[in-house]
Amino acid sequence: MKIVIAEKPSVARELAKVFGATTKKDGYIEGKGYSFTWAFGHLLQLAPPQEYGFIGWRRQHLPMLPKKFKLSVRKVKTKDGFIEDPSVRKQLDIIKKLFDEATEIIVATDAGREGELIFRYIYYYLKCKKPFKRLWISSQTDEAIKEGFRNLKPGTDYDTLFNSAHCRSESDWLVGMNATQALSIAAGNRTVLSLGRVQTPTLAMICSRFIETKNFVPKLFYQLSILLDKDGQQFKALSIANFDKKEDAQVLFDKIQDVSAGFPTGGLIKDVESKPRKEPPPLLHDLSSIQQEANKKKGYTADQTLSILQSLYEGKLISYPRTGSRYIGDDVFAGIPKLIDQLRNHPEFGKSAEFLTTVPLNKRSVNAKKVTDHHAILPTGEPPYHLSSEKQAIYDMIVARMLEAFHKECVKELTKITIESGSTFIANGTVIRSAGWRSVLNDPEDDNKGEESLSLPKVKKEESLPILEKALVEKQTKPKPLYNEASLLKALETSGKEIEDEELRYAMKDSGLGTPATRASIIETLITREYIKREKRNLIPTDKGLAVYEVVKDQAIAQAELTGQWEKRLEEIRSGASVSEFKEEITAYTRTITTQLLGCGVSIAEKATV
DNA sequence: GCAAGGTC
Structure with missing residues (x-):
């Protein structure tokens, strides 16, 4: 019997499926001459100080420098303190039995440093001496898995990785x-x-x-502001200059040629500049980015979001959530049109999904080289039922982000109008010409860039406009949040x-x-x-x-x-x-x-x- | 009682 050990049950199930192994046993899956078993992340940890005789916290023990470290079974916190996690103990016993019977051991923990450690700690703790081979794949598709198994590496190739x-x-x-x-x-x-x-x-x-x-000591400064009118459409402009002293600002304030000072058209348009700006869609979510979004939009803590994601994952609604990659490979990309198609009747996202079925998809998030152990978070396509409002919110963020990521870029037109009236003023405006990916959620923009998303009237260079109001504004510098x-x-x-x-x-x-x-x-x-x-x-x-x-x-x-x-x-x-x-x-x-x-x-x- | 790392 060949034994394959994965880092977590979901991966073992995936591997078993590719091999056509279907017999579910306690703690592993059997079939076609293979047994597919798993860990749950780290099953073993370095033993705590007391296991080296450092009982109590005492000055004379320090520094504690064990000659040889020991491993102990992962603990779980109960009301009576920390005890060995029984499910971990049980799984270790299962793995031990399988290793004892094994004709070959194939290591299929995640392809990285910790994945290697998870296996080696188990292997050494069980005092296993059999040689092992290493499956090293960075994509979980059937083809990648088959290719990986055709190309198993000698376990010793990864000794230096284990050392690190x-x-x-x-x-x-x-x-x-x-x-x-x-x-x-x-x-x-x-x-x-x-x-x-x-x-x-x-x-x-x-x-x-x-x-x-x-x-932080806030510093006061002063700026001038004017309100102009172009055929009934009003817009605001701010002085380029900031003033530390109010008197300096006052001098130029008095020179503003506003209507009430007797100037019917005292604002001279010195320059009008319009240029398009393209905003590519955001990348798909990784764990960190969705934790950030959930915190900003819903106030969820990073920990809450992680546990919601874990339960959506266990419910097979989303792909593996603890990923550090915001990309997918071409193989996963091939399944995207189907995922989008399923959303065509979605009450909120139906229109966006419908649109995406008619255009080529944006491939910004498609890059196999940037997929490490796991790809970006995606829905699986499994229909969700009766989710709690928190789970629904997180699930929707994942679905929405998928639609955004494959959508068109957003095209904006930035307009800058320069006005002269005693001093120089600037009005900035942004108009969305083509919403592209921003149409999915229609969220108000992140206003932290100080960018105003307002439209400005069409004005011409050298024309003069009335200044309806003027103001001397007192502002203060702000500390970092x-x-x-x-x-x-x-x-x-x-x-x-x-x-x-x-x-x-x-x-x-x-x-x-x-x-x-x-x-x-x-x-x-x-x-x-x-x-x-x-x-x-x-x-x-x-x-x-x-x-x-x-x-x-x-x-x-x-x-x-x-x-x-x-x-x-x-x-x-x-x-x-x-x-x-x-x-x-x-x-x-x-x-x-x-x-x-x-x-x-x-x-x-x-x-x-x- | 304690680290950082992984996961259910």
């Missing part, structure tokens, strides 16, 4: 467990003060933005470097903090620790969070760059570089940060433990 994954795992344990205990002990052991490679830089981003906002879940998720993708451009953000996503699948839980961890709280839709630090931030803000553990540095080294390990060298550095760093944190003592004690 293993290093990532142990390094996070060493730094996280030691720093957490060190800081907690330093503060008097009254509460858990956790630190980690990902959570601490995230906390630092929230704190530094909060402090920046709090200390506090983080909310949407802006934080976006910032985490690029380690706090906020990048507007979607494509550039994608290129940088490998240097982001955390992964799509873990970001929601990072936010929840910081809330559980009482480091941050939700206030309206914002995420703001608590006094405890700020106290921790003050202690660690200049240390490496609070810098997003630490992840970038690790990633660089891990990638070198994957291509064959020495493992021991990196481990020595991590050990040294663990010693350093432990000593530093233990020494911070009193400064944190009162502030963080109230």
